[in-house]
Amino acid sequence: MKFLIFLLATVFIFTTVCNALHNEHRRVPPCTDEFCTMLCIEDGYQYGKCENKRCKCYRTTTVKNRSA
Incomplete structure (x- = not known):
């Protein structure tokens, strides 16, 4: 059970960081x-x-x- 919680937390953090980086990249002016x-x-x-x-x-x- 602890492993499942750890896995979910890792996926959540990874997804959040990736989304933040992607949004930051989009802010570059044309x-x-x-x-x-x-x-x-x-x-x-x-x-x-x-x-x-x-x-x-x-x-x-x-x-x-x-x-x-």
Whole structure:
């Protein structure tokens, strides 16, 4: 009986942690040019673009990668 309770508790904890991690992953903002521009302006660049699901920051000549 103790083993069954332990097994149920383990499954419950595992499920809770997995759901929390999955929900946290969903909160990542979508990679859009507007979002990238907002991030890049904070770093002192002029604008940003989303390329291959990552933000690239631009000045007139400088490029800097920034993860979204």
